[in-house]
Amino acid sequence: MKRAAALLAALVLAGCASHGEAPVPPRTVSGVDLTRYQGTWYELARLPMFFQRGCAQSEAHYDLRDDGSLGVLNRCRTLDGSWKEAQGNAKPQVEGRTDKLWVRFDNWFSRLLPGVAKGEYWVLYLDDDYRTAVVGHPDRKYLWLLSRTPVVSEKTREQLLEVAEEQGYDTDLLIWRTPDSALTPSPSP
Template sequence: MMKQTVVRWTRRQQFLLSLALAGVLLGGCAGVDSRGEVPTVAAVDLSRYVGTWYEIARLPMWFQRHCVDSRAIYTLRSDGAVGVHNECATDAGERDQIEGVATVVDAKTNAKLNVQFDNWFARLFGSSREGNYWILDLDAEYRTALVGTPDRRYLWILARTPQLEEPAYRRLVELSRSVGYPVDDLVRDRRPAP
């Protein structure tokens, strides 16, 4: 027959346990963004969105830390997903590239996609959270785009041409600021002028 042990907590132990639980709960709330959901464009025609986009500025992901001249090439795949080819010239004069696949998360707008890259990190730790590529702004001619992550950690200002006129750039920066991205940390690409 098993002997049952009754654990009796002192008031001090109860207080310390309550304090620890409150810390865990508050710590979990710290990751919740109180600014609300990031707004996306109403609709994206993926057949117009595919092609080459030049990165003008970014809040970079870790693998972009050495990039100075980046571009992304998107293609429509037969399975309905979007092929992603990212490449950049690095500050050491080398060329980095990575392949990935973007799947639509919000089929109503096509403005929220989940991108998974084919690299050791993704294979080891799995894909990033759903909807990590949100199209926040897209001009009517599909010449400029603003893309960000819903947690406001990463952001990309993109254009169909290697250079973007300053008024268009400023507009996208101010839009980013208005929805809560830390635009003071933006890194502009340093590609040579034409």
């Protein structure tokens, strides 16, 4: 077990080694009112990632807790119409700053490596009415275009794409939300 832990630590450190200058991280919004941010957000598009394999439609439900963290319930609908869920929480990376959050899900990986199994959730754009958002990872490996509704106008879609591109994300790789008409009907959970 110690040998496996040492190997894992060496791999993590090797992955952190820089090769030249680090790119400038994306800019975040100046702050997020978590009371207004809570509720349901629909994923319009995302960059590919292993934990959302097979997701045709995804949504996130945020619930502000008494301690200032957000309860997180991510739901994913597959092409066959079935649902998968993951629960977790989100906390500010820096006390008093709500633009950069740590997100941790309750799963086998986070129970195995609790200090390592958290993701960075940076709010890069948020419209004044808290209706659309762009959220990403500082190394640009994850990106989500979000809305309070599952469908937005072409103008809104283009605006979100422009924000992501200006921040250095490769929008050509985005996976877009599958329309309801392409899914096999199934009852809601």
